[in-house]
Amino acid sequence: MSAKPTGNPVSAAGPAPDAAASPATAAPLLEVVDLCTGFHTPRGLVRAVDHVSIAVRPEETLGIVGESGSGKSVFARSVMGLIAPGQRVERTGRIMFAGRDLVRLPRRELRKMWGSEIAMVLQDPLTSLNPVTRIGRQISETVRRHRPELSRGEAEAASVELLRSVGIPEPAKRMHAYPHQLSGGMRQRVGIAIALAGNPRLLFADEPTTALDVTVQHQILDLLGRQQAERHMAMVLVTHDLGVVATRTDRIAVMYAGRIVETAPTRTLFANVMMPYTRALLDALPRLEEPSHTRLNAIPGHPPNLAVPMPGCRFADRCPAARRKCREQEPPLVQADDPEHSYRCWYPVGSPEYESSAAAGTETTERSGSDQGAMRER
Amino acid sequence: MTHADQDADRPLLRVADLVVEYHTRAGTVHAVSGVSFELDRGETLGVVGESGCGKSTMARSILQMPRPLSGTVEFDGTDLTRLPGSSLRRLRPELQMVFQDPVSSLNPRRKIRQIVAEPLTIWRRGTRAERAAKAEEMLRAVGLDPADYGDRHPTELSGGQCQRVAIARALVAGARLLVCDEPVSSLDVSLRATVLNLIEDLRERFDLAVLFIAHDLAVVKNVSDRVMVMYLGKVVEIAGAGELYSRPAHPYTLALLNSVPRPDPGARRPEGVVAGDPPSPVDPPSGCRFRTRCAMANDVCAREEPPLTAIRPGHAVACHFPLQAADLSRQPEA
Ligand SMILES: Nc1ncnc2c1ncn2[C@@H]1O[C@H](COP(=O)(O)OP(=O)(O)OP(=O)(O)O)[C@@H](O)[C@H]1O
C-alpha cells in the first residue's frame, strides 16, 4: 500500500485539494473545497463540518455515511446554502457548482438555483409540506415558479404528470389530498416530485427513507435511482445505514466528527476498508445471515464534543488500535491502492498494529449473560 | 399473582383471537383481526410487518390500552380483558412498554434519577431511600453511571442513552413482560447495536418475556427466538427465527426478506418485492388480505380466507399455496 499524503491536516492553511476532490475522468459538477461550517454556541464554536473536500461528478451517486451528529446534514445544508453565514454561523471554503462559487454568490442568485440546479429531499417531507394546503396546489406552485410561462391549467397538468412519474396511483385524485391524508411512503413520493419539479442537476437526499419501513424504503430508493437515470441527475444520498448505500451508490464518503475519514468507490470501499471507523460501522450492523442472539459490536463510547478542538485522530477514544501517536497527531488523508480511495489513519485495517489490537478486543464481544455487556458502552 | 407456582409450564402470555377496531369518519378500521400467539418467560417474539399493519395497536391492546373488541389476553393465567381497571392498575408494573421515540417519551423537566424512580413512587414502593437505591441499580443495569447521569435532564443525553433510561424505568418496578414498539428505529447503527445488546442482557438477567416490534428484519432476527409476520391486521406466518428466515413459506414474508438492504455491493437486487401501498384496513380485501399484491393469487384466494396452519412443528402459515423450498431459489441466501 502506498501511503502518500494527498491532503493536509487541520493545522495546514490553504485550500490543498485532497484525493476526494481531485478531478477524475469527468469534470465534477460539484466541487467542495475545504468547507468549514461552525456554529457559535454558549459552549463554544461547534465545528460541525471541518475542512471537507469532495467532488460529485455529473450523474454520479455519492453516499455520505456516519453516525448521528457526524455532520452529514450540516454538510448537505451548507452546500445548498440553507445554512448561511451570519451572527451564529461561520462558513468558509469553496463550493464550486457548474463553474460558479456558491459561497460568493449573492443570496438572490442562489435562490434561483434552488430547485432548478440543486434540490433536496428530507427525511420527513411532512416538515417541508404545508399541512393546510392541498398537495396539488403545492406542486403546481413549484412547477409555476420554475416555468412561469405555464398557465394555471398547464401547471396543473404538469403536476399530475409529475405525481404519476413518482409512482402515485390516481394522481389526478391525489392532487386534492392534504399531506396528512397520505401514507409516509406517499408523502415521500410527493416530496420527491416537488424536488424534481425544477429538473435539478443535483439532488441531495438526506435520510430519505429512515422513517419508512423496508418495503417502502425499497420502493423509494428504486424511484430515486430511476429518476436519477432518466434525468441524468447527480445525487448525494445521506444515511447512517451502510446497507442502503452498498447497492445504490457509485462512491461513498464516511464522515466522522465533521471530517471525511474515508472515501472510495463503493465496491473498493466494501472490499478494502482501511479506516477503523468504517470497519466499526460495518461491524455494528445486525446481519440476516447470522444466527439469532449474536452479540452486536456496538462502537464503544460516543462521538467527541465538536466544541472542543482535538489534537489527534478524532476516533482515537473509541478505536481498538489507538496508540499514542493517534492522540497527538491527526492523520492526513492518504491514498490507498486505488488512487480514488483515501483515508485518515495511522494504523489502518490490515496493518499489524490494527490486526493485533482488533484480535485482542474480540474476546469481549461474545454475547454474555452477565451485565458486563450492558456496561460495555458507556 | 402467585398462579405461577400452580402452573409453571403455562406460557406467561397467551393471546387468543384478539380483535381491535377503531371507529373513524371513514368507517371502521380493522386494525387487528384475530391475532393469537403465546410467549414464554425468557423468550423474545419478534413482530414484523409494514407500517399500518396493526403492530402497535396489537401491542397496546395487550396492555389493554385500548381494550380489545374481543379475544383474550391471559397474563400468567389471568385474563386481562375481563379484569376491572383497578386490578389492571395493580398489575401494570409487571407489563411495561418501550416506545420508538426515546426523547419525547421522557419528561424533559425531570432528572434522570427521578424519571427512573417514578414508577416506584406511583406504586408507593419502599421508602424514599430504597426507591433512590433501586433507581441507581437500574441505571447501572442499563449501563449508565448514576453519578454521571443521574442528575442530568433528558435533553442532555443522546437518543441511545434516552432509550436506556426508558428501559430502566420500564424495568424498575419488576416487569415480567416488556413490549418494545420499534425501540431502535430512530437510533443510528451504533446506538442500535448497544440497545439491542442491552435488551438481550436484561431479558436473560430478569427472565423477561419480550414482545419486540420492528420493521427492520435483520434487527428482529438478531433478538428474537420466534418471529411473527403481520399483514393488514392478521398473522400471516409465525416460526422460529432461523426457520422463518431460511424457509419462508408466505409470499409476503419472502417479499419482505427481499426488500432488506444488504451491506454488500455485489448482492443481486432481488426481484420479488412488494409494490404499492397496502389496501385500506377500512375495507380489507375478501379472502386472503394479501391477494391484491400477491403474484401467486388466484380465485380461491379471493373467495376463501386461508387459515393459519402448521406446516412443520412450530411453523405456521396462512396461505393456500405456501412456498416450497424449490420456490425459494430467488431468495437471497440466508
Ligand atoms: N444550528 C446548530 N447549532 C449548533 N450546533 C448544531 C446546529 N446544527 C447542527 N449542530 C451540531 O452539528 C453537528 C452535526 O450535526 P448534523 O445534523 O449535521 O449531524 P448528522 O450527521 O446529520 O446526524 P443525524 O444522523 O442525526 O442526522 C452535531 O454535533 C450537531 O449537534
Ligand SMILES: Nc1ncnc2c1ncn2[C@@H]1O[C@H](COP(=O)(O)OP(=O)(O)O)[C@@H](O)[C@H]1O
Ligand atoms: N387511534 C386510532 N384511531 C383510528 N385509527 C387508528 C388509530 N391508531 C391506529 N389506527 C389505524 O389502525 C391501523 C393499524 O395501526 P398501527 O397499529 O399503528 O400499525 P403499525 O404499528 O403496524 O404501524 C392503521 O390503519 C392505523 O391508521
Ligand code: SF4
Ligand atoms: S488507528 Fe489511530 S489514527 Fe487510525 S483510526 Fe484508530 S485512532 Fe485513528
Ligand code: SF4
Ligand atoms: S393465499 Fe393466495 S393470495 Fe394469499 S398469499 Fe397465498 S397465494 Fe397469495
Ligand SMILES: [Mg+2]
Ligand atoms: Mg442528519
Ligand SMILES: [Mg+2]
Ligand atoms: Mg407502530
